Amino acid sequence: LTLVKSQSLDAACNADASTASYIQTAISGAPDQCVIYRIQATNTSSAIQTANPAAASGFNITGLTISDLLSNFSAGATYVPNTAASTATNNSSIGAAAVSTSAITATMSSTDVLAPQGVASLTFKVKIKNAR
16 A cells, blocks of 8 residues: 655645646645645555456455544645545545544545555645735
8 A cells, every 4th residue: 555645736726636736746835825635545456367366466455544634734724625525446435535623534434445556535625824
């Protein structure tokens, strides 16, 4: 399993997280601009290439939670309401994103899996505070 957190500057605070261009290096934002964060979990096990379970080369991951603490950015930015979202690819699934008073999370239910070579993502947007 690999986890990668990346970000995209959204200067006008109106970009769609699904079409944003993400980078893993530092970005420069100004007050009242937004930053879209994406945390991706990738199951790096080999894709299962046979129907014979004894010869399977990959495995499903279950019980995964992707999260980010609000305290990681609350000193300089504010979460933008209704921007947390979760997605999954390659026969994988994850629960809907949720925001609590302390974190933004996406959690697998008992029926969700991260399949071999599957990717589950959590995205959300924060707005850089003007008076810090």
